[in-house]
Amino acid sequence: MYPDQNSKSAALYRRALEVLPGGNSRTAAFKDPYPIYAVRGDGAYYWDADGNRLFDMINNQSSLVHGHSHPRIVEAVKSQVEKLTSVCAPTELEIDLAEELCRRVRSIERVSFCNSGSEAVLFAIRAARAFTGRDGIAKVEGCYHGNLDSVEISVFPKPAVWGPDDAPASVGEGLGIPARALEDTLVLPFNRVDAARALIEENASRLACILVDPAPPRMGFMEATDDFLHMLRETATRHGILLIFDEVFAFRQSYHGAQGRRGVDADLTAMGKLIGGGLPIGATAGRADVLACFDPRGGAKAGHAGTFNAHPLSMAAGSAALSMLTPQSFAHLDALGERTRNGLRAALSDAGLPGVVNGVGSLFSMIIGSETKVSNIRDIAFALSTPRADGRTPLALAQDFGRRMINMGVIFAAPSLYILSTAMTDAHIDEFLAKARQALRDLAAA
Ligand SMILES: Cc1ncc(COP(=O)(O)O)c(C=O)c1O
Numbered sequence: 001m002y003p004d005q006n007s008k009s010a011a012l013y014r015r016a017l018e019v020l021p022g023g024n025s026r027t028a029a030f031k032d033p034y035p036i037y038a039v040r041g042d043g044a045y046y047w048d049a050d051g052n053r054l055f056d057m058i059n060n061q062s063s064l065v066h067g068h069s070h071p072r073i074v075e076a077v078k079s080q081v082e083k084l085t086s087v088c089a090p091t092e093l094e095i096d097l098a099e100e101l102c103r104r105v106r107s108i109e110r111v112s113f114c115n116s117g118s119e120a121v122l123f124a125i126r127a128a129r130a131f132t133g134r135d136g137i138a139k140v141e142g143c144y145h146g147n148l149d150s151v152e153i154s155v156f157p158k159p160a161v162w163g164p165d166d167a168p169a170s171v172g173e174g175l176g177i178p179a180r181a182l183e184d185t186l187v188l189p190f191n192r193v194d195a196a197r198a199l200i201e202e203n204a205s206r207l208a209c210i211l212v213d214p215a216p217p218r219m220g221f222m223e224a225t226d227d228f229l230h231m232l233r234e235t236a237t238r239h240g241i242l243l244i245f246d247e248v249f250a251f252r253q254s255y256h257g258a259q260g261r262r263g264v265d266a267d268l269t270a271m272g273k274l275i276g277g278g279l280p281i282g283a284t285a286g287r288a289d290v291l292a293c294f295d296p297r298g299g300a301k302a303g304h305a306g307t308f309n310a311h312p313l314s315m316a317a318g319s320a321a322l323s324m325l326t327p328q329s330f331a332h333l334d335a336l337g338e339r340t341r342n343g344l345r346a347a348l349s350d351a352g353l354p355g356v357v358n359g360v361g362s363l364f365s366m367i368i369g370s371e372t373k374v375s376n377i378r379d380i381a382f383a384l385s386t387p388r389a390d391g392r393t394p395l396a397l398a399q400d401f402g403r404r405m406i407n408m409g410v411i412f413a414a415p416s417l418y419i420l421s422t423a424m425t426d427a428h429i430d431e432f433l434a435k436a437r438q439a440l441r442d443l444a445a446a
Helices: 008-017 071-083 092-104 117-132 179-184 193-206 226-238 257-262 288-294 312-323 327-350 377-385 394-406 426-445
Strands: 038-042 045-048 053-057 110-114 136-140 185-188 207-212 242-246 268-272 282-286 355-360 363-368 410-412 417-419
Touching: 053 426, 071 312, 092 110, 092 282, 092 312, 110 117, 110 288, 117 207, 117 242, 117 268, 117 282, 117 288, 136 193, 179 185, 185 193, 193 207, 193 226, 207 226, 226 242, 242 257, 282 288, 327 355, 327 363, 327 426, 363 377, 363 394, 377 394, 394 410, 394 426, 410 417, 410 426
Parallel strands: 053 410, 136 185, 136 207, 207 242, 242 268
Antiparallel strands: 038 045, 045 053, 110 282, 268 282, 355 363, 363 417
16 A cells, blocks of 8 residues: 555655655655655566556656567667667767657757757757857746756746736746846747737847747646647747757657647757657757757867767667657557547546546646646646635645555556556556546545
């Protein structure tokens, strides 16, 4: 049972508290009252320190698109680790992976590898600044782009400080974000075409780039509208601002990434997660003329250093993962996603609970117990925190549901994000839905 203070996970957490701040190195891996320590994974499951098997609907926040320890990825990493782990020299492996990304996404002419999605965003912003000679950036409220000062802004702001609906304030996520970063970052309202266009136009002369995620995880993978994306593309072009798509998550949307699915070409694309086959990776990709700032011939105009950039193990694992990520596997992921979304909607109605199930392809979210229609991060904050007639908030319901599901052997990302893998089958999903139906019924009755 979770939580259980006599479990091995609880004991490990007590040890961790002595050496790590709050026992933690990664916020998303924390769980109250203690995180569940993982030991090994296989396909759609991982096992915790107490020997419990968990159906993994987090898939390391999307990196494990083929689930845990896929034999072909394991083999690629094993054979590479025996040959060469890391080296201060390029390898053919990075050319292979870059060629594959260029083949898949029309707007990608050059690729530069680093080690995380955050770094990919950092280098994309740096390239945009180098190319345009401007410092300012625009980002969309409710979009997370990693842990850089200039983008850890207005991701999940509080109502007291978030400012007007049509001109959001630039709000640091927690302490430690310098005032200068807040000044340089303009925040756009999600899917508000006219308001966002007006803000960009007012600030155009200082903006190097506009950064957008076409289906932001913090907003439950709610999609940016076609009108919004096309407005960003058109306004950016008109003002010489670069459009950056964050496809760290969204590359999962189709064989040609989110851009292929949405029919909008970015100038630059930040990538990460699944393109490393489960190993650390980031990639800044896009127009050759923009990425030329990192060209070292004759002295690079902008720095692109990194001891582990284009790490041979990540390159090998990434190529193996992409070689198995075919149009057929996307069709499989989409079908699983549709089956799960429909099943969850039916399970909510079966339990007599209102709710919202949102998302795209193999990525989706559920808000339990709210009638509120959500169309941006503000609506989500409101929906999650507004108490129902029985006094419980949808956030409390989500936490309760998460705990019930863990005790039935299923884990998803808090409060309620679901990320599928190609290791899953219809049978897995049906088993998950049967458990979700039961848990929602119990939740409604509690
Ligand atoms: C959309 C998006 N961009 C960037 C990042 C940062 O990637 P990383 O955690 O690899 O630094 C994340 C991480 O979750 C993300 O979801």
